[in-house]
Amino acid sequence: MSQDMKEKLENYRTAPFDARFPNQNQTRNCWQNYLDFHRCQKALIAKGTDVTPCDWYLRVYKSLCPVSWVGYLCILCSLMINRKQDQQTQT
């Protein structure tokens, strides 16, 4: 994974302004990042490559989406899956 992406994730504070969703209603922002994370994971796992780029979408949807919409379990799952994939690609 590129150094830029690592730095971006390390310096993550909160979901930045997204020009695709400039207005008051951020429902779609949450939905889009949630979707992008799962699609990214599916695609990169199928390819067998490092899934860390998907972490960005994970952090953003975790920041934006209410827990009851997503579920703690789902967030924990995603974090665990990502860490497992990281370990697998490293070994």
Add this chain to the structure above:
Amino acid sequence: MAHPSQLGFQDAASPVMEELLHFHDHTLMIVFLISTLVLYIIVAMVSTKLTNKYVLDSQEIEIVWTVLPAVILILIALPSLRILYLMDEINDPHLTIKAMGHQWYWSYEYTDYENLGFDSYMIPTQDLTPGQFRLLETDHRMVVPMESPIRVLVSAEDVLHAWAVPALGIKMDAVPGRLNQTAFITSRPGVYYGQCSEICGANHSFMPIVVEAVPLEHFENWSSLMLEES
């Protein structure tokens, strides 16, 4: 916070609320001036014995009382639009907090780093300690770092609610299934109170909001403590 016999707004705790306050003062002054003028004219017309039956029209006065109101409206519209665009500016938040409305309490979620979430119930009147405010205090406050741009995403889990904090100039509807975004910066540390602003059932009046703005280190200590407790 609000106090008895209060006539004006609460002291502003955010730059946007300061602007709104000043705009309100400006507009209200115009309204008072016009009302005083009209009242004066009414009293003058009613209390005179003189009559004038021969003036039919006058171009000059018609021009004056058309142009002058237009100018006054422009003097109101320009600051109003300025604030409208100011409130809409793109800001780069440091923190995102989700405020979820329930019947009849608010819950706050801080999920940027860890999964911190807690409920905020009103303290019943019989459980208040001396010095606390009736119908405004809560068991857990929404603590935020001062002088940092904060994004608040407001939603609801059951019926319509509204998240309002007058001192910060914020009121945002909490709609189930929708995520409404608002943002604020607190100019100074302090405790700011608000109340649910959309009728939501029997205890609509008893689900207040308390925002506590503290220095960053205090915020970090508080969030560690809250994580340990949960």
